[in-house]
Amino acid sequence: MKSFEQLGLSEEVLKVLKHKGFEEPTPIQEKTIPAILTGDKDIVGQAQTGTGKTAAFGLPIIELLQEKAKNVQALVLVPTRELAIQVAEEIYSLKGKKNLSIVPIYGGQAIDLQLRKLRKGVDIVVGTPGRIIDHLKRRTLKVDNISHLVLDEADEMLNMGFLEDVEEILKQTSSEKRTLLFSATMPPEILKISKKYMGEYEVLKVTSGQLTTSQTDQIYFEVGVTDKFEALCRIIDIEEGFFGLIFCRTKIDVDHVASHLTERGYDADALHGDISQNLREKILNRFKKRSVNILVATDVAARGIDVKDITHVINYALPQDPEAYVHRIGRTGRAGKEGIAITFITPSEYRKLQSIKRRAKTDIRKAKLPKVKEIITSKKQRIKVNLEEIIQSNLKNEYLEMSKDLLLKNDPEHVLAALLQQSFAGELDEESYAQIKEGVVDSKGKTRLFVGQGKENGLTNKKLADIIKDKCRISNDKIRDIQILDRFSFVTLPFHEAETVLSYFKTKKRSSGIYITKAKKGKK
Ligand code: ADP
Ligand code: MG
Numbered sequence: 001m002k003s004f005e006q007l008g009l010s011e012e013v014l015k016v017l018k019h020k021g022f023e024e025p026t027p028i029q030e031k032t033i034p035a036i037l038t039g040d041k042d043i044v045g046q047a048q049t050g051t052g053k054t055a056a057f058g059l060p061i062i063e064l065l066q067e068k069a070k071n072v073q074a075l076v077l078v079p080t081r082e083l084a085i086q087v088a089e090e091i092y093s094l095k096g097k098k099n100l101s102i103v104p105i106y107g108g109q110a111i112d113l114q115l116r117k118l119r120k121g122v123d124i125v126v127g128t129p130g131r132i133i134d135h136l137k138r139r140t141l142k143v144d145n146i147s148h149l150v151l152d153e154a155d156e157m158l159n160m161g162f163l164e165d166v167e168e169i170l171k172q173t174s175s176e177k178r179t180l181l182f183s184a185t186m187p188p189e190i191l192k193i194s195k196k197y198m199g200e201y202e203v204l205k206v207t208s209g210q211l212t213t214s215q216t217d218q219i220y221f222e223v224g225v226t227d228k229f230e231a232l233c234r235i236i237d238i239e240e241g242f243f244g245l246i247f248c249r250t251k252i253d254v255d256h257v258a259s260h261l262t263e264r265g266y267d268a269d270a271l272h273g274d275i276s277q278n279l280r281e282k283i284l285n286r287f288k289k290r291s292v293n294i295l296v297a298t299d300v301a302a303r304g305i306d307v308k309d310i311t312h313v314i315n316y317a318l319p320q321d322p323e324a325y326v327h328r329i330g331r332t333g334r335a336g337k338e339g340i341a342i343t344f345i346t347p348s349e350y351r352k353l354q355s356i357k358r359r360a361k362t363d364i365r366k367a368k369l370p371k372v373k374e375i376i377t378s379k380k381q382r383i384k385v386n387l388e389e390i391i392q393s394n395l396k397n398e399y400l401e402m403s404k405d406l407l408l409k410n411d412p413e414h415v416l417a418a419l420l421q422q423s424f425a426g427e428l429d430e431e432s433y434a435q436i437k438e439g440v441v442d443s444k445g446k447t448r449l450f451v452g453q454g455k456e457n458g459l460t461n462k463k464l465a466d467i468i469k470d471k472c473r474i475s476n477d478k479i480r481d482i483q484i485l486d487r488f489s490f491v492t493l494p495f496h497e498a499e500t501v502l503s504y505f506k507t508k509k510r511s512s513g514i515y516i517t518k519a520k521k522g523k524k
Contacts, residue, residue, distance in 0.1 A: 007033040010063060016096040026052040029059070031204040032180075036060035042179045042201035044194050046186050049330035050306070051206065053182045057150050058091040061180075064148070065123055067099040072141065074148040075173070076126040077166060079156040079303075081106040081277050082284060086306060087152060088126040100124060105141070107131045108277040115140055129157070129165035136172055143173050154183040154190050155323075156303050163193070170197050184330070185323040216313075216329055219367040220343040220353060227436040228316060228344050229260055231369050234433065235314070235342060236266065236294065238370040238378050244312030246296045247319065247328050257316060258296040268294035271301045299324055302331070315343040318352055322359035347447070347495040372433045379428060383420070446480065447498035451489040452515030459484055464491060467514065472497070472504050490519055 004017050004025055025033065028047035035043060037060045047053060057076075065073045076091075078084050088104035095102070103117045105127035111134070118125075118140055125132070125141065135141035143149075149170070151157065157166060179198045183190055186205075194201055223231045236242045248254045251272040258270035269283045269292045280301070287295045288307055295302075299319065310332045319325045325343075332339025343364060345353050357364050370378075406415045426432055453459045461482050468474050468491065480492040493501060498518075505516040 002030050008037045009033065009059060012096045012098060013059060013063060013094070016094055020093065022055070026056070027206040028053055028204070029056045031206070032056045033060050035202060035204060036178075036180065037063060039202065040178070042194075042198040043181070044186075044191075044198075044201055044203045045180065045182045045205075046203070047184070047206040049184045049303075049327050051330075053152070053184075054087050054090040055094060057152070057180050057182060058087075058094050061124070061148050061150070062091065062095045062098060062100065065098075065100055069123060070121070071145040072122055072125055072143055073146055074124045074150065075132070075143050075146050075169075076124065076150040076152055077129055077132065077157065077162075077169065078126060078152045079128065079160050079162060081108055081128060082281065082305060083153060084126050084128055088124075091124060091126065102126065105131050105135065107134075129162045129169060132169055133165055136169065143169070146173055146177050149173055149177050149179045151179070151181040151183075153303065154181050154193070155185045155187060156183075156300075158187070158189055158193075159300065163189075166193075167197075184327055187323075216332055216339045216341050218329065218341045218343070218362060218364040220345055220364050221367060221369055222347060222350070223344055223369070224437060225346050227434075229257070230434045230436050231344060232257070232261075232314065232316065233264065233266075234370050234372070234375055234436075235312070237375045239311065240378075240382060241293075242312060243290065243293045243310055244295070244314055245302060245307075245310055245328075245331050246294065246314045246316050247302065248296060248298060249317040249320075251298060253317065254296050254298055254301075258294075261294060261296070266294055267292040268296060271295055271297040273298065273300055275301070299328065303327070305331075307331070311339060313339065313341045315341070318343065318345060318349050318356070322356045325356045326360050326362070347499075350495065369436060372430050375433070376428050376430060379424075383424065446492050446494050448481075448490055448492050448519040449498055449501060450517050450519040451491060452517075453513075454485045454487040454489050456486055459489055464489060468493075468501060472501050474500065 001024060004014055004022070007025060007030065009017075026047075028045055028051050032043060032045050033056065035041075036057065043057075045053060045056060047056075061074050076087060078087055084104040084106040088102050092102050100123040101117075101121065102124040103114070103122045103126070105114050105118075105125055107128060107130050114131075114135070118135070125143075127135075132141065132143075136143065151166065157163075179201075181190070181194060181198070181201075221231060232246070236244070246257060248257055251274055254270045254272045258268045261268035269286060271280060271283055275283070283292075283295070284305065284307075286292050296316075313329050313332045315325070315328060319328055329339075329341035332341060341364075343353065353364065403415075451459070451464065461484060464482055464484065465476065465479050468479055469476060474493070474497045478494055478497050481490070483490040501516060502518070505514060
């Protein structure tokens with residue numbers, strides 16, 4: 001591991017880094033900073049979200065640009081308005097006293113303001129492709145003399161359909177520029193673009209997400225679809241300072257979960273693509289300032305967003321692929337802080353989780369949902385701590401006087417209990433939590449079923465298999481490990497088939513005389 005001093009950065013920049021509190025370069029910074037500073041090839045840099053890719057290109061670009069140039073020297077393309085602002089701010093904060101001007105250019109902001117800034121002369125433009133093209137067409141921005149072009153969050157830029165815009169912009173840049181492409185994931189399309197538009201390039205990668213495995217505790221809970229929301233509430237409630245991002249797959253789910261949380265009294269906001277840019281910014285700011293502590297989002301809406309000290313990332317629904325998983329959980333456990341990533345899976349998603357685990361080379365361990373009793377104990381504990389803090393700090397006279405009045409006529413224990421009851425009614429009530437069924441799953445994605453008949457009832461291997469086959473229309477090859485004991489039996493089926501059998505025998509229990517249920521854990 002090298003230090004910033006060993007990467008060839010100037011005294012001025014080193015001072016800034018110290019001031020910002022960056023102690024050492026992240027792995028991707030360690031690779032790209034010297035490569036950009038001293039090499040001359042184009043660069044493709046890959047590292048997961050939250051690994052400091054902005055500084056990985058921002059720092060060397062700041063070093064290489066000239067002061068008092070007459071033209072735009074660097075163009076950074078980013079997929080969203082938030083990122084344009086965020087990246088421009090990060091670069092600005094890294095430049096120190098060097099005389100460089102940096103402007104974010106994005107749709108939604110008044111074009112006049114951007115024109116004024118551009119006219120004054122700008123060194124680094126950070127912009128979204130659409131608005132950059134607008135300015136190129138109006139000839140209010142020229143990029144034919146840039147020395148550096150950065151494609152940041154390139155995977156996301158592709159996802160959002162910016163390929164044509166990016167190509168259009170590339171055509172207007174000089175052939176002498178250096179191109180630096182940064183991305184959290186490397187789908188084949190990106191390498192195709194690199195081959196087509198970049199000169200000789202070097203790929204610098206930081207794989208297997210060092211941040212993920214070391215800083216983020218990854219667990220999963222198996223819950224039925226209908227129990228997910230209840231499980232989510234339990235997780236939020238047991239934590240002392242929950243500050244989390246909850247991922248859903250669709251906009252509809254995002255709205256649904258966020259509004260349910262709000263109804264239940266949580267401070268939650270929703271973020272997805274249908275929400276206007278203006279509102280998105282407001283929502284993000286509220287979250288960053290912690291006015292709300294829960295943000296429910298789709299992958300696209302949350303990508304690239306950098307919020308510090310997120311305690312929990314919750315995959316309310318499994319992500320599409322392992323890359324997205326790594327991307328999502330990269331939001332927590334950043335820069336030395338620990339975080340927890342929680343994934344909900346329904347029994348039928350077990351296989352998908354396994355494949356994510358394998359391909360993302362990460363360990364996701366199974367955990368048990370907190371019990372209602374545990375949550376209530378933890379809440380009580382927090383209430384006590386809070387009260388003690390208030391007692392120590394700022395008791396106001398008017399309350400002290402009321403307290404004296406009340407104590408004249410009542411027992412102190414009763415007064416206090418009445419106050420607690422009034423303040424926390426419902427919150428400490430076990431009844432306010434619904435029951436959750438946690439499934440029984442073995443490691444192969446199958447369910448072991450218990451059958452309430454055995455040899456004594458004349459049941460045999462074949463008979464049991466026939467009953468399952470005929471009554472539930474399940475093919476023979478799905479039926480595994482039948483075990484006939486004296487008074488009961490076991491059989492293993494894949495999740496889906498097991499559910500079919502269970503629901504069949506639930507309704508037909510009487511007529512068939514057979515009782516089937518999920519086997520208790522540990523019985524094989
Ligand atoms: P990425 O683009 O890879 O998702 P960012 O560039 O947005 O990551 O950086 C994530 C956060 O980490 C930012 O808040 C940034 O200031 C911080 N950061 C970057 N480099 C370092 C470093 N070397 N040490 C500590 N924090 C850093
Ligand atoms: Mg980034």
